[in-house]
Amino acid sequence: MKIHIITPFWRVHLAQTLIHYYEPMGIEWYPIVAPKEDIPFDRDWIHPIKVEELLPKNNCSRKFNDFLDTQEVIDDDYYGFMCDDNMYEPGFFDVIRQQTTKILIVSAYRGDSIPRDGSAPHGTDILKITSLKGIKISRIDFCQYIIKGEIFKQNRFDPVNKVSDGIYAVNLRLKYPNDIVFLPDSYVFFNYLQPGRYTTTSTFVKSTWSLPEIIQ
Secondary structure (H helix, E strand, O other): OOEEEEEEOOOHHHHHHHHHHHHHHOOEEEEEEOHHHOOOOOOOOEOOEEOOOOOOOOOOOHHHHHHHHHOOOOOOOEEEEOOOOOEEOOOHHHHHOOOOOOEEEEEEEOOOOOOOOOOOOOOOOOEOOOOHHHOOOOOOOHHHEEEEHHHHHOOOOOOOOOOHHHHHHHHHHHHOHHHEEEEEEEEEEOOOOOOOOOOOOOOOOOOOOOOOOOOO
């Protein structure tokens, strides 16, 4: 069983940083790139997929649909959806590899400060989901669900709705309630690489966490 992480990649200045973090994790990474984001990736575990530019009406989840339309999806492998300024906590995939259920839902730590530049102005409360009723629109992100290929094949993202992450999650809840396992003690870091959001270790949930390192 392999773990495939799909990223609607556009922050080209973070390419080396993402490689730095992902390389030890033993994943297969798929940066979905439009022409202006098409840069060299020289690792055999990185599989860039070239697609058309997003239209003004599109959100980034259209690139997840592009993956479905162009790539082989393995029924029993896991697929995750991760934006290019997010990250996984240390040891995250050690836990994922122990799982067998079709849908996993994890927690999201969202930093300690809201940057003043207006980008990603969401709050810093932790999104910790422990039950089906906690799966709600605007309270869950793409990066919080990891699904088997057989589930991925059966569902598509809304490429124009700005809350497509929540819509997709609610759809999973409604269609597959008995196939969901919650891992509330496993965390993704939301907007981890956004300047000014992670500023102190004093609010961290775990001692194994560290502040982001940007690789030039």
